[in-house]
Amino acid sequence: MPTAAGETIIGFRDAAKVFPGRGKGGEVRAVDGVTLDVRAGEIFGVIGYSGAGKSTLVRLVNALERTTGGSVVVDGTDLTGLSEARLRPVRAGIGMIFQQFNLLSSRTVAGNVSYPLEVAGWSKDQRRERVRELLDFVGIADKADVYPSKLSGGQKQRVGIARALATTPRILLADEATSALDPETTQDVLALLQRVNRELGITVVVVTHEMDVVRSICDRVAVMEHGRVVELGDAYQVFSAPRQDVTRRFVSTALKDRPSPAVIERLRARHTGRIVTVGVDDVSGSSAQVTHVLRRHGVDGTIVYGGITEVAERPYGSLTLELVGDGTSVEEALAGLRAVTDVVDHGTASAPRDAGDAEERSAS
Amino acid sequence: MTADQLMPLLWEAFLETSWMVVVALAVGGVLGLVIGMGLYLTRPGNLLANRPVFAVINVLVNVVRPVPFIIFLVALGPVTRAVVGKTIGIEAFTFAMCIMSAFVFARLVEQNLVSIDPGVVEAARAMGASPLRIVRTVLIPEALSPLILGTTFLFVVVLDMSAIGGYLGAGGLGDFAIVYGYRQYDWAVTGIVVGIIIVIVQLIQWLGNTLAKRALRR
Numbered sequence: 155m156p157t158a159a160g161e162t163i164i165g166f167r168d169a170a171k172v173f174p175g176r177g178k179g180g181e182v183r184a185v186d187g188v189t190l191d192v193r194a195g196e197i198f199g200v201i202g203y204s205g206a207g208k209s210t211l212v213r214l215v216n217a218l219e220r221t222t223g224g225s226v227v228v229d230g231t232d233l234t235g236l237s238e239a240r241l242r243p244v245r246a247g248i249g250m251i252f253q254q255f256n257l258l259s260s261r262t263v264a265g266n267v268s269y270p271l272e273v274a275g276w277s278k279d280q281r282r283e284r285v286r287e288l289l290d291f292v293g294i295a296d297k298a299d300v301y302p303s304k305l306s307g308g309q310k311q312r313v314g315i316a317r318a319l320a321t322t323p324r325i326l327l328a329d330e331a332t333s334a335l336d337p338e339t340t341q342d343v344l345a346l347l348q349r350v351n352r353e354l355g356i357t358v359v360v361v362t363h364e365m366d367v368v369r370s371i372c373d374r375v376a377v378m379e380h381g382r383v384v385e386l387g388d389a390y391q392v393f394s395a396p397r398q399d400v401t402r403r404f405v406s407t408a409l410k411d412r413p414s415p416a417v418i419e420r421l422r423a424r425h426t427g428r429i430v431t432v433g434v435d436d437v438s439g440s441s442a443q444v445t446h447v448l449r450r451h452g453v454d455g456t457i458v459y460g461g462i463t464e465v466a467e468r469p470y471g472s473l474t475l476e477l478v479g480d481g482t483s484v485e486e487a488l489a490g491l492r493a494v495t496d497v498v499d500h501g502t503a504s505a506p507r508d509a510g511d512a513e514e515r516s517a518s
Numbered sequence: 519m520t521a522d523q524l525m526p527l528l529w530e531a532f533l534e535t536s537w538m539v540v541v542a543l544a545v546g547g548v549l550g551l552v553i554g555m556g557l558y559l560t561r562p563g564n565l566l567a568n569r570p571v572f573a574v575i576n577v578l579v580n581v582v583r584p585v586p587f588i589i590f591l592v593a594l595g596p597v598t599r600a601v602v603g604k605t606i607g608i609e610a611f612t613f614a615m616c617i618m619s620a621f622v623f624a625r626l627v628e629q630n631l632v633s634i635d636p637g638v639v640e641a642a643r644a645m646g647a648s649p650l651r652i653v654r655t656v657l658i659p660e661a662l663s664p665l666i667l668g669t670t671f672l673f674v675v676v677l678d679m680s681a682i683g684g685y686l687g688a689g690g691l692g693d694f695a696i697v698y699g700y701r702q703y704d705w706a707v708t709g710i711v712v713g714i715i716i717v718i719v720q721l722i723q724w725l726g727n728t729l730a731k732r733a734l735r736r
Binding site: 218244245259272303317321 | 651
């Protein structure tokens with residue numbers, strides 16, 4: 155009975171993976187009591203710094219690593235305690251792509267894509283047909299007879315994706331799939347993953363340390379630190395209102411929109427007006443609202459710093475403005491801005507204000 | 519002795535050496551591949567990780583490999599008698615060659631396999647491949663090029679072993695060079711045997727390099 159869209163397709167319940175220590179090293183709790191649900195049909199991101207346990211977590215899904223505590227249920231099958239032989243068909247139903255692509259150098263592109271079909275016992279004719287279909291889908295049909303060593307990183311990952319999709323899995327696991335690629339190729343591969351999700355309805359779990367990846371394609375996200383999930387939810391909610399330091403650090407890597415104390419110092423020296431930073435996002439306010447408030451109070455706002463980008467296809471960022479007007483109307487405009495968005499007041503060169511919040515949010 | 523008398527003897531010696539080398543290379547190669555694969559697979563952290571089995575094979579390989587072949591021949595005597603039925607002659611000698619070359623090759627095979635990216639093995643596991651399938655379709659094809667070069671190296675090792683066949687009355691080119699060259703102070707005969715061996719080694723090395731290059735896929 156396949157899981158319906160929106161229902162839990164991967165369920166972790168207090169899942170743990172403890173690696174026995176080597177020598178005097180002591181044991182390593184790579185995954186430490188994770189409980190979360192991945193829903194069928196979504197793109198779920200797991201973000202964290204290296205060593206946070208995210209790669210181990212994703213390997214619990216296809217049991218490349220076995221849990222040492224708790225349980226993992228995939229598409230209705232509890233993997234806990236299944237034998238290796240019983241796990242093989244489960245693994246065959248889950249696609250996986252890797253940072254280093256992990257293609258067989260002894261096989262051509264077509265041979266690589268054909269591999270999982272051989273494992274699944276497809277006939278030669280069926281395999282040839284399916285391989286052509288897959289290479290068409292990922293856009294490298296002309297490379298079928300080439301060996302992987304002749305391909306670029308982006309092409310290799312396309313082969314990896316074609317191979318992972320070969321047996322029409324319901325889940326695709328992407329372990330740092332774009333970390334070895336340049337920014338442009340990263341966008342191509344992310345777009346392909348999004349197509350995989352939307353056109354084929356495959357649930358995608360993306361493990362990454364790159365905020366950009368989560369920002370561009372993830373519906374929901376789990377932030378991991380020291381083997382634990384420290385923040386979980388809708389990607390936009392998590393990143394527009396981060397509650398944990400680690401989450402804030404990721405946000406600041408994706409968008410350097412908030413001025414650092416040194417930048418504020420220079421802005422105040424360069425511009426005579428009041429320097430303020432206003433948040434621009436779906437939750438607290440749009441830049442149209444900001445312009446509207448300023449116009450109502452007869453205050454000029456010049457953009458001196460900032461940036462607006464998209465998280466989960468919704469606007470997110472901040473603008474730093476120089477407000478010019480007479481004293482009271484600037485104060486009134488500030489009050490008006492505070493009513494529609496979050497505002498950080500940096501003051502002026504003669505009356506500087508060091509908002510703790512500003513430093514905290516720009517700290518990286 | 520005249521050349522007319524020596525030629526048939528040289529031909530016979532060549533056939534004896536060929537037989538010893540081919541049998542030892544084939545049997546030792548297959549056995550060595552199995553032992554080396556066992557070493558690799560049972561190594562802690564690998565596909566069939568098994569510390570006790572790994573430790574036993576590892577110690578065995580380490581004990582056998584460094585023993586000089588001429589001493590190994592004597593030490594293996596009781597085993598040779600049990601298996602072949604006698605301790606002298608070409609069969610007994612070749613048996614010892616097979617065992618020694620298996621252990622030499624085992625370490626080579628293991629080293630070649632270790633150099634395979636573990637990520638490729640993980641990918642095959644993730645696609646639901648069984649360990650036996652991974653050995654057949656991933657490990658051997660991915661390491662094919664160095665395995666061919668390893669076999670070429672093993673050929674030279676085995677040829678080297680065959681040179682002392684005279685000690686157990688196994689004959690061969692080495693024995694011929696000693697009996698009809700060295701002991702007769704006939705440097706020409708010794709020189710011809712050395713020349714033949716050099717040509718054989720060069721041919722095999724060229725063949726190995728060519729095949730290995732073709733298997734590399736780069």
